[in-house]
Amino acid sequence: MKKYIYISLLALGVYSCDDSFLEKEPLGSLSVGTFYTNEEEATQAVNSIYDGIQGYTVYGAMSIVEDVQSDDADKGGGGPSDQPGMDQVQKFIASADNHIFVDKWKAYFVPVFRANLAIQKIQEMPTESIDAAAKEQLLSEAKFLRALCYFDLVIRYGDMPIVTEPNSPEDYDISRSPASEVWAFIEGDLMSAIEGLKKPNELSDGDLGRATEGAAKALLAKAYVFQKKWKEAEPLLNSVINDYGYGLSDDFAAIFGIGNETNQEVIFQVNFQTGGSSDREGYNRNGWMAPRTSDIDWGGIGFMLPTQDLVDEFEPGDIRLAASILRDGDIFSGDVYKEEWSTTGYNCKKGLVAFEDYTAGTPYFVDNNYVVIRLGDIMLLQAEVLNELDRTSEAVDYINPIRTRAQVPLINATISKEQMREAIYHERRVELCFEQKRYFDLVRWGKAAEVMTSKGYNFVAGKHELWPVPQSEIDINPNLAPNNPNW
Numbered sequence: 001m002k003k004y005i006y007i008s009l010l011a012l013g014v015y016s017c018d019d020s021f022l023e024k025e026p027l028g029s030l031s032v033g034t035f036y037t038n039e040e041e042a043t044q045a046v047n048s049i050y051d052g053i054q055g056y057t058v059y060g061a062m063s064i065v066e067d068v069q070s071d072d073a074d075k076g077g078g079g080p081s082d083q084p085g086m087d088q089v090q091k092f093i094a095s096a097d098n099h100i101f102v103d104k105w106k107a108y109f110v111p112v113f114r115a116n117l118a119i120q121k122i123q124e125m126p127t128e129s130i131d132a133a134a135k136e137q138l139l140s141e142a143k144f145l146r147a148l149c150y151f152d153l154v155i156r157y158g159d160m161p162i163v164t165e166p167n168s169p170e171d172y173d174i175s176r177s178p179a180s181e182v183w184a185f186i187e188g189d190l191m192s193a194i195e196g197l198k199k200p201n202e203l204s205d206g207d208l209g210r211a212t213e214g215a216a217k218a219l220l221a222k223a224y225v226f227q228k229k230w231k232e233a234e235p236l237l238n239s240v241i242n243d244y245g246y247g248l249s250d251d252f253a254a255i256f257g258i259g260n261e262t263n264q265e266v267i268f269q270v271n272f273q274t275g276g277s278s279d280r281e282g283y284n285r286n287g288w289m290a291p292r293t294s295d296i297d298w299g300g301i302g303f304m305l306p307t308q309d310l311v312d313e314f315e316p317g318d319i320r321l322a323a324s325i326l327r328d329g330d331i332f333s334g335d336v337y338k339e340e341w342s343t344t345g346y347n348c349k350k351g352l353v354a355f356e357d358y359t360a361g362t363p364y365f366v367d368n369n370y371v372v373i374r375l376g377d378i379m380l381l382q383a384e385v386l387n388e389l390d391r392t393s394e395a396v397d398y399i400n401p402i403r404t405r406a407q408v409p410l411i412n413a414t415i416s417k418e419q420m421r422e423a424i425y426h427e428r429r430v431e432l433c434f435e436q437k438r439y440f441d442l443v444r445w446g447k448a449a450e451v452m453t454s455k456g457y458n459f460v461a462g463k464h465e466l467w468p469v470p471q472s473e474i475d476i477n478p479n480l481a482p483n484n485p486n487w
Contacts, residue, residue, distance in 0.1 A: 036121040039130045045118040046138045049145045050209070050271075052111030057103045058152075059270040059370045061284045063436060064304040065089060065100055070439040071455050072429070074344055076292070076305035083303070092458040096468035096487050104156065105470050108149045109163070115146035117166040140196030144211040144219070147189035148372075151223060154182045155440050158466045158484055175479040176469070183227055190220040200244050208261045208271075209369070214244040215268040218373050225381050226444050230388045237382040240267070241398075246375045248405055253323040255376075256351040258359055258368050267373040274361030287364030289348045291326070291341040298333050298355040298363045304434065306346040309455060314430050315408045324350040324433055350434045376402055377437065380428050387420045395420055399427055406431075462486055 035041055053059055067073045068090045080087045088094035094101070119142050122135060153160050159176040162185050177185075193216040200212045218240045224233035240246065249255050249265040260266055274282035290300025306325045314321040326332055326347040328339035333354035339345040353366045360367045383398040393413045399420075400410045411423055428441055442448040449461035468487035474480045 036125055037129060039134050042118070042122050042125060042130055042135070042138050045114070045121065046141050049111045049114045049118060049142060052114050053145065053148070053270055054272060055107055055110065056284065057107035058111070059372065060272075061288045062100075062103070063370065064285065064288060064434075065104075066436040066439055067304055067434050070442065071452060071457070072307060072310045072433050072438050073348070074305045074307060076303045076343065077301055078292070082301075092452075092460065092464055096471040096474075096483060101467050102470040102472055104467075105153075105473060108153050112146055112149050112163060113167055115142045115149070116164060118142045119146075120166060136196040137198060140193040140216075141211045143189040144193040144197065144216050147186045147193065147216075147223075148219060150182060150186050150189075151219060154179055154186070155226060155443075156467045157469060161480065172477050173479055174477070183223060186223050187220060190216050190223065194220070200246075209269060211268065212244075214240055214246065215373060218267050218378055221378070221381065222373075225385065226440075228388075230385045233381070234385050234389065237378055237385060240378050241375070241382060246378075248375055248379075248401060250405075252320055252405060253350075255374060256368075256371060258353060258357055258366070260369050260371060265375045266369075266371055267375060267378065269369040269371045271369045272365075273367050274365055282361040282365030283353075283368035283370065284365050285351060285370065286353050286366045286368065287362075289352050290363065291337070291347045293338075293341040295338070295341070296333070296335045298335075300363065302342060302347065304348050305342050305344040306348060306433075307344055308346075310429070310433060311346060313426065318406050318408050318430065320406050320430055322349075324348070324430075326352075348434050371435065376431055377428075377435075380424060380431060383420075383427075384424050387417055387424065390417065392417050392420050395424075399423065402427060402431055460486065 036045065056062055064073075065086055068075045068086060075083065075086050075090045077083055077086075085094070085099040088098055089100050119139060122130070122139055122142070125135065150160065150162075158179050160179070160182045161174040162177045162182060163174065193211065194213055197211055197213040197216055200214050203210060203212065217236045221233045221236035221240065224230075224236070245264070246267060247264040249263055254260065255263055255265050261269060261271065272283040287300045288303045290298055290302070292302025293299045311321070311325060311327075321327075322330070326337045326349045328337060328345065330337040330349075332349070332352075333356060337347070341347065351368065351370070353368050355363065358366055379398045379402060383395040386392070386395040386398070392415065396411050396413045396415075403410055411420075415423070425441075425445065425447070429438060432438070432441075439448070442451055443465045448465055449459055452459035452464075453461075463484075463486035466484045468483050469480050471483075474483065
């Protein structure tokens with residue numbers, strides 16, 4: 001689906017994350033009241049939700065923040081004064097008015113608003129305006145995307161306001177619902193979406209990137225895992241692994257490279273494409289991650305620098321190390337990497353596009369996609385679930401294929417449940433580094449304080465497991481108080 005989204009003036013003009021849109025007149029001849037008249041317009045409305053998650057702050061360049069907050073990466077860049085908000089988050093000295101917390105909160109509510117509006121208006125469309133099957137598909141995509149946004153929000157902020165209607169003045173007085181209710185809301189959206197979404201093999205080439213039945217099951221399973229609902233997660237994970245034709249990629253690095261929308265391991269990705277109105281619609285993590293040096297023609301600004309601690313986590317011979325991290329002497333884009341290009345001695349390679357591979361765009365904005373859910377993640381979750389259900393000998397069937405691909409020794413089926421837990425902790429770290437998983441894994445395992453403080457981070461137990469509700473949002477709406485513990 002690449003940058004398949006040719007957004008209508010309506011979508012670009014009246015959707016906003018603040019209340020200013022309530023006072024705007026519709027652009028041109030379009031208005032909410034006249035727009036939803038046929039299937040094409042309904043599709044454009046749903047496309048605008050995808051556009052919302054392509055944003056700089058959601059799955060664009062600022063998606064590096066969550067990895068910088070973990071023990072996998074240092075912020076990098078030009079030093080503490082370069083993106084100081086991110087520096088404060090990494091050092092666990094940020095306040096509740098830090099712009100990272102504010103920007104992420106606001107950014108996610110853009111696609112949430114668009115989803116709410118699309119769901120409301122498409123539901124109201126009469127049968128003569130839209131085919132029933134298309135209507136169900138579009139509503140299901142909107143619900144999947146809303147659930148994805150709320151998933152990302154609840155694991156960051158905990159209790160959240162559940163907004164199901166397009167914003168109105170009354171919405172600004174809404175209170176936060178307990179996280180348990182947010183999870184139930186996510187589950188409801190995904191259960192509904194599963195019923196209406198297409199299977200992956202039913203998508204046309206032009207629709208690659210749209211939500212599918214497999215993606216909805218995978219996200220629902222992840223929601224269950226975060227709640228430790230092991231029994232509910234197991235059959236869903238089993239279905240995702242076995243029913244949709246997904247498979248582990250023979251080439252680990254290719255999962256994250258240009259053309260990954262056709263990779264058999266990818267379950268859901270956010271698509272970026274240069275061209276059109278601006279190359280800035282491209283994958284902008286590239287310039288942020290590229291080494292910060294003038295010695296090469298593809299130099300970037302050097303954010304998200306792998307730590308020595310992460311490098312040491314890889315076992316000897318693990319091919320994922322070379323695919324994920326640039327090290328001294330590596331050849332990349334025709335140049336020899338030098339450790340002095342980074343304050344840690346390393347740069348992130350996973351998802352970094354080499355200069356000779358730019359099929360379109362510039363070194364900073366390229367035609368690449370961001371992988372959100374993939375089979376490797378799902379298989380390791382299945383191993384974890386089976387282990388927690390005291391089916392450890394079965395769990396090895398899901399962790400060992402991952403290790404086979406990595407070319408490291410297999411795990412013996414006779415190991416204990418606790419030993420398997422430790423094996424899964426290790427495997428998820430090296431398999432999924434720089435994919436926004438590590439920090440939230442540590443939190444859901446109850447290991448964040450132990451791990452982060454043991455490595456010298458200023459992590460405060462009972463505080464930093466969650467981000468704060470931005471203080472500016474509480475100032476606008478006191479019903480969002482009290483804030484998360486110790487903020």
